[in-house]
Amino acid sequence: MKEENARAYWAANVRLIITYLVIWFVVSYGCGVLFVDALNHIHFFGFKLGFWFAQQGTIYTFLVLIVMYAYSMNKLDRKFDVHEE
Amino acid sequence: MDIQTLTYLFVGASFALYIGIAIWSRAGSTKEFYVAGGGVSPMANGAATAADWMSAASFISMAGIIAYAGYDASVYLMGWTGGYVLLAMLLAPYLRKFGKFTVPDFIGDRYYSNVARTVAVICVIFVSFTYVAGQMRGTGIVFARFLEVDVNVGVVIGMAIVFFYAVLGGMKGITYTQVAQYCVLIFAFLVPAVFLSIMMTGHVLPQTGFGATMLDASGNDTGVYLLQKLDQVVTDLGFTAYTDGSKSTMDVFFITAALMFGTAGLPHVIVRFFTVPKVHDARISAGWALFFIALLYTTAPAVGAFARMNLINTVNETQYEKLPSWFYNWENSGLIGWMDKNGDGKVQMRAGAPFDGKPDYVGSRKDVQGSHGERMLKNAPTDNNSEVYIDRDIIVLANPEIGNLPAWVIALVAAGGVAAALSTAAGLLLVISSAISHDLLKKTLKPDITEKQELLAARLAAVVAIIVAGYFGVNPPGFVAQVVALAFGLAASSFFPVILMGIFYKRMNREGAIAGMLAGLLFTLSYIVYFKFVAPDMNSAEHWLFGVSPEGIGTFGMIINFLVAFAVSRVTAPPPEHIQHIVEDIRVPRGAGHAVAH
Numbered sequence: 001m002k003e004e005n006a007r008a009y010w011a012a013n014v015r016l017i018i019t020y021l022v023i024w025f026v027v028s029y030g031c032g033v034l035f036v037d038a039l040n041h042i043h044f045f046g047f048k049l050g051f052w053f054a055q056q057g058t059i060y061t062f063l064v065l066i067v068m069y070a071y072s073m074n075k076l077d078r079k080f081d082v083h084e085e
Numbered sequence: 086m087d088i089q090t091l092t093y094l095f096v097g098a099s100f101a102l103y104i105g106i107a108i109w110s111r112a113g114s115t116k117e118f119y120v121a122g123g124g125v126s127p128m129a130n131g132a133a134t135a136a137d138w139m140s141a142a143s144f145i146s147m148a149g150i151i152a153y154a155g156y157d158a159s160v161y162l163m164g165w166t167g168g169y170v171l172l173a174m175l176l177a178p179y180l181r182k183f184g185k186f187t188v189p190d191f192i193g194d195r196y197y198s199n200v201a202r203t204v205a206v207i208c209v210i211f212v213s214f215t216y217v218a219g220q221m222r223g224t225g226i227v228f229a230r231f232l233e234v235d236v237n238v239g240v241v242i243g244m245a246i247v248f249f250y251a252v253l254g255g256m257k258g259i260t261y262t263q264v265a266q267y268c269v270l271i272f273a274f275l276v277p278a279v280f281l282s283i284m285m286t287g288h289v290l291p292q293t294g295f296g297a298t299m300l301d302a303s304g305n306d307t308g309v310y311l312l313q314k315l316d317q318v319v320t321d322l323g324f325t326a327y328t329d330g331s332k333s334t335m336d337v338f339f340i341t342a343a344l345m346f347g348t349a350g351l352p353h354v355i356v357r358f359f360t361v362p363k364v365h366d367a368r369i370s371a372g373w374a375l376f377f378i379a380l381l382y383t384t385a386p387a388v389g390a391f392a393r394m395n396l397i398n399t400v401n402e403t404q405y406e407k408l409p410s411w412f413y414n415w416e417n418s419g420l421i422g423w424m425d426k427n428g429d430g431k432v433q434m435r436a437g438a439p440f441d442g443k444p445d446y447v448g449s450r451k452d453v454q455g456s457h458g459e460r461m462l463k464n465a466p467t468d469n470n471s472e473v474y475i476d477r478d479i480i481v482l483a484n485p486e487i488g489n490l491p492a493w494v495i496a497l498v499a500a501g502g503v504a505a506a507l508s509t510a511a512g513l514l515l516v517i518s519s520a521i522s523h524d525l526l527k528k529t530l531k532p533d534i535t536e537k538q539e540l541l542a543a544r545l546a547a548v549v550a551i552i553v554a555g556y557f558g559v560n561p562p563g564f565v566a567q568v569v570a571l572a573f574g575l576a577a578s579s580f581f582p583v584i585l586m587g588i589f590y591k592r593m594n595r596e597g598a599i600a601g602m603l604a605g606l607l608f609t610l611s612y613i614v615y616f617k618f619v620a621p622d623m624n625s626a627e628h629w630l631f632g633v634s635p636e637g638i639g640t641f642g643m644i645i646n647f648l649v650a651f652a653v654s655r656v657t658a659p660p661p662e663h664i665q666h667i668v669e670d671i672r673v674p675r676g677a678g679h680a681v682a683h
Contacts, residue, residue: 006669006672006673009672009673010672013672014589017174017175020170020174021170021174024167024170028163028167028341028345029338029341029342032159032163032341033163033334033337033338033341034334034338036156036330040328040329044296045293045296045297046295046296046297046298046310046311046312046313047296047312047328048312048328051156051159051312051328052296054156054159054162054163055151055156055159055162055386056292056383056386058162058163058166058167059162059163059166059375059379059382059383060379060383062166062167062169062170062375062379063372063375063376063379065170066169066170066173066174066368066369066371066372066375067369067372069173069174069368070173070365070368070369070371070372073178073365073368074365074368077365077674077675082673082674082675083365083674083675084363084364084365084674084675084676085675
């Protein structure tokens with residue numbers, strides 16, 4: 001049972017990581033690099049959107065992702081009863 | 086008070102602060118020396134990581150690089166921040182749970198092999214020395230420009246300060262000095278940026294200011310967006326539009342990836358997460374680190390855009406005699422050079438280099454002057470109509486002068502530059518010394534030494550590392566600039582994959598890890614050495630593998646590492662039972678004690 005619990009915890013963690021890393025990839029490599037020219041046709045305040053992502057937006061997104069991951073993991077730790085005392 | 090006195094005062098006060106902290110936080114055990122006793126709060130560790138991470142290059146050069154390269158410089162902004170996401174999710178919490186002192190510790194234990202440990206030690210030392218040589222030089226340069234001492238004297242002063250708190254305090258001393266250094270450097274970076282933003286756009290936040298409309302000289306809104314204006318002005322002068330790139334998408338992609346995975350694999354960054362008390366502290370501490378880094382990294386592109394605009398407005402088509410005094414000052418220090426090619430006495434900023442190489446003057450300003458009073462250059466002119474060379478490094482250093490800011494701001498920037506260089510140097514030196522005293526001596530060569538002896542060895546190794554780094558600072562090898570790409574490439578192609586697989590792939594064994602590390606390392610090393618040193622004239626897009634420059638090749642090296650490691654591990658014996666238990670254990674947060682001595 002204990003082993004099964006650990007396995008389920010790990011599977012849930014890996015699922016979370018994959019979800020967040022997909023967002024990480026789409027925002028940085030997608031919006032900031034691969035589709036930057038297309039996004040540059042859209043204006044966002046005084047920025048071209050692609051340029052804004054490459055020099056500002058990605059960094060904010062990274063920060064939000066880390067905070068969300070830390071928060072979700074703390075919840076997950078408790079749910080599977082593997083949290084630290 | 087004049088700028089000189091103020092600068093001495095600011096830099097002197099910051100040094101007194103660092104030394105005070107060092108005395109207060111002396112290390113008494115190896116655990117304190119290597120990982121600050123494992124009791125650093127996540128927020129303090131975040132600030133220390135940020136100071137550790139942001140070097141003289143981030144502080145002094147990055148905004149200047151952005152000012153000149155525009156969109157192309159985004160690779161640094163994304164690459165040097167995105168790695169923290171990988172650290173927070175893929176490495177830091179598990180390595181903290183593992184609870185040892187160094188990166189080779191993990192690799193040696195997880196892959197039950199002293200060969201793997203030794204390969205890791207060699208990589209650590211190589212990557213860290215590459216980096217630290219540049220930092221020592223950076224300290225020297227900041228001293229030379231602001232305190233008017235010789236660059237070499239500056240290097241020696243820097244060495245003495247780092248010596249004091251790194252040797253005495255180890256990781257504990259370094260951590261708390263880095264927190265102080267972070268405060269100094271971020272304040273020094275933000276103050277001029279906020280001033281400039283208010284002056285040019287009326288926005289207090291530079292982050293929104295550079296997407297806003299510009300104000301004219303009397304403070305009225307012109308209704309024209311700064312970036313739009315900048316795009317138009319630079320295109321008129323023959324440059325690529327500021328918000329467009331000139332690199333191929335493929336290359337931008339690979340460089341960004343190499344910097345991200347390299348960041349996540351750099352030993353001096355990883356080791357910082359060994360200092361927090363718990364696993365969940367390691368996760369959120371990566372968030373704090375990125376928050377503190379983001380304060381500078383989101384401001385830098387704004388500073389770059391402001392500076393480029395300001396520079397063109399002030400300098401382009403201006404009569405030489407009417408230029409502001411900073412132009413002449415930096416011309417004196419060899420960072421600006423003007424060649425009046427068309428003989429109209431005005432400075433033309435155009436695309437392309439005005440002449441070959443950096444300014445090389447004929448005689449002194451007093452003795453030899455051109456017809457307008459400019460310094461005469463020996464350099465061979467190029468055949469374009471570009472007339473002025475402006476070194477990228479002066480963008481941040483000269484910003485307060487260009488923006489007519491008060492003298493104390495200039496002094497503050499000097500103290501910030503020194504803080505940025507010293508904090509990074511100290512972090513790297515610690516990693517080098519622990520690789521030698523802990524991984525090489527204690528774990529490989531002489532396992533029976535006592536803790537006291539190990540601590541002494543760690544201090545001696547730090548002394549030697551500082552002297553070697555100082556030597557490189559005084560006699561910089563010409564290749565320092567080129568090998569920074571190497572440091573990231575090697576970290577991405579060697580450490581990142583083996584650590585990741587060590588945690589996420591239980592079946593990965595000794596043979597696979599060693600083969601993978603060596604394959605990734607050799608491929609990356611030979612590609613960079615070939616294009617940077619063996620055949621530098623071949624270093625252009627048409628000769629590169631799939632159009633990927635040496636800066637981005639670490640990404641390929643990483644993929645090769647993964648593939649080789651996987652293939653080799655499939656045909657060799659699985660790791661022993663107890664290793665699989667270690668992996669199961671590090672995946673679960675509960676039971677992470679303080680970092681254990683062993």
